[in-house]
Amino acid sequence: MKTVAVRISSMRQYDIVIGTDLLANLASIVDLRPYTQVLVLTDSHVAPLYLNTFLEHHRHLRITSHVIEAGEGSKSLAVYEDIQHRLAALNFDRRSLIVNIGGGVVSDLGGFVASTYRRGVPFLNISTTVEGMVDASLGGKTGVNLGSYKNYVGTYAQPVAVVIDVTTLRTLDERNRVAGWAEVIKHGLIASRSYYEMVTSKHPLRFSDSELIEIVTFSCELKRSVVQEDESESGVRKILNFGHTVGHAVESLSYQHMPLLHGEAVAIGMVAEAYLALTRGAISGPEYDDLKARLAGAGLPTRIPFPLPDLTPLTALIEADKKNHGGQIRWSLISSIGACDHDVIVDDSRMVEALCQVVDLR
Numbered sequence: 001m002k003t004v005a006v007r008i009s010s011m012r013q014y015d016i017v018i019g020t021d022l023l024a025n026l027a028s029i030v031d032l033r034p035y036t037q038v039l040v041l042t043d044s045h046v047a048p049l050y051l052n053t054f055l056e057h058h059r060h061l062r063i064t065s066h067v068i069e070a071g072e073g074s075k076s077l078a079v080y081e082d083i084q085h086r087l088a089a090l091n092f093d094r095r096s097l098i099v100n101i102g103g104g105v106v107s108d109l110g111g112f113v114a115s116t117y118r119r120g121v122p123f124l125n126i127s128t129t130v131e132g133m134v135d136a137s138l139g140g141k142t143g144v145n146l147g148s149y150k151n152y153v154g155t156y157a158q159p160v161a162v163v164i165d166v167t168t169l170r171t172l173d174e175r176n177r178v179a180g181w182a183e184v185i186k187h188g189l190i191a192s193r194s195y196y197e198m199v200t201s202k203h204p205l206r207f208s209d210s211e212l213i214e215i216v217t218f219s220c221e222l223k224r225s226v227v228q229e230d231e232s233e234s235g236v237r238k239i240l241n242f243g244h245t246v247g248h249a250v251e252s253l254s255y256q257h258m259p260l261l262h263g264e265a266v267a268i269g270m271v272a273e274a275y276l277a278l279t280r281g282a283i284s285g286p287e288y289d290d291l292k293a294r295l296a297g298a299g300l301p302t303r304i305p306f307p308l309p310d311l312t313p314l315t316a317l318i319e320a321d322k323k324n325h326g327g328q329i330r331w332s333l334i335s336s337i338g339a340c341d342h343d344v345i346v347d348d349s350r351m352v353e354a355l356c357q358v359v360d361l362r
C-alpha cells in the first residue's frame, strides 16, 4: 500500500491514500470509531460492485446506505434535498460521517450535502473512476448542477480523507477509463514531459496496478501542489484548465448532437489549445502532431465527431465561459511540453484557426 500524505488546505490537513484492496482495509487507513453513525452514498452502478465489501468490513458501525441513480442527472438540487431529508430522519449530526463511494458525481453531490447539512458534517471520498481519482475527489470543490448550468451551486469543502483503490478501475467501462485518462495526459502536458511520455506510452487499459498507483500518485501530488499554492483559483491553479476553455464548449455543444464525456471533450480541447500554443511558437509542428497521435493512441477523440454548419455555436459558448473576464478570453496554454502559462490573450482570428483544426464544417 502506498500512502501519500498531503496538505491541501491551509486550514485542514488530510490524507490521500492510494493503493490496492483498500476498501476491505479501510479501518487501517481511517479511524471510523469516533463516528456514531455513517451514511454511505453511492450510485446504482457502484453499489452492486462495492457496497457489500464496505458493509461486510464495517459491521460494528451503524451504517445506512443511500443509492442514487448513476449519472450526471443525480447531481441535482432534487437529489440533494432527498439526501438532506434522509439525514434529518436519521438524526445525523456532527459526530456522523458521510462516505462517498463512486466517481465525480457521487463525490461532488455527497461533498455538497455534507458541507451544508446542519452547517457541515465530515465526509470521506472513496473514488472509483479515473476522473474521480485524479481530479474530482481532490481539491475541495463540491456541488450540483442548476438545471443545465453545470456546478452552479456548491461549496469549497475538504474531506477527512480520500481513498483511492486502483483495483476498482477493473470494473469501470473502457469509455470512462479512457475519458478520465485525458486529465492524466493533461497533467503531463502542463507539468512534466517525462510523465506525459510515460502515460501515453501504451493504451490506458494496459497499465498494471503498480503503474496505476504511480500515475495516480503523480497526478494527485500535482493537483495538491497547484491547489495548495492557489486555493482561490486566481493564479497558478488555472493551468489545470488547459484544454478546458474549448473542452467545456465542445462538451456543452455535444449534448445537442452526440453527448461526449468530459474527458473526451477535453481531449479535443487540448488539440485546439495546443494549436494555439503552436501558433505562439511554444511547441513545434512535430510536437503538435505527436500530441494528436498520442491522444488518438489512447483511444481519445481529436476532432468533434459531428459536423457543424459554422463555428458560431462553438465561439458563442467559449465567449460565455466563466474564465472570460473583461471581454477577453484568458487562456491556459502550454508554454512547452510539460509547462503551462495562464491568462494568455489570443487574437480571435487565431482562435478561429485553432477551432478549424477540430471541427468538420458541413
Ligand SMILES: NC(=O)c1ccc[n+]([C@@H]2O[C@H](COP(=O)([O-])OP(=O)(O)OC[C@H]3O[C@@H](n4cnc5c(N)ncnc54)[C@H](O)[C@@H]3O)[C@@H](O)[C@H]2O)c1
Binding pocket: 043, 044, 045, 046, 049, 070, 071, 072, 075, 102, 103, 104, 105, 106, 108, 128, 129, 130, 131, 132, 135, 136, 137, 138, 139, 140, 141, 142, 151, 168, 169, 170, 171, 172, 173, 176, 262
Ligand atoms: N469537484 C471537482 O473538482 C471535479 C473535477 C472534475 C470533475 N468533476 C465532476 O465529476 C463528474 C464526472 O465524474 P466521473 O467521470 O467519475 O463520472 P461518474 O461519477 O458519473 O462515473 C462515471 C460512470 O461510471 C460508473 N462507475 C463509477 N465507478 C465505477 C467502477 N469502479 N466500476 C464500474 N462503474 C463505475 C458510474 O456509475 C457512472 O455510470 C462530473 O459531474 C464533473 O462535474 C468534479
Ligand SMILES: [Zn+2]
Binding pocket: 135, 183, 244, 262, 266
Ligand atoms: Zn476536467
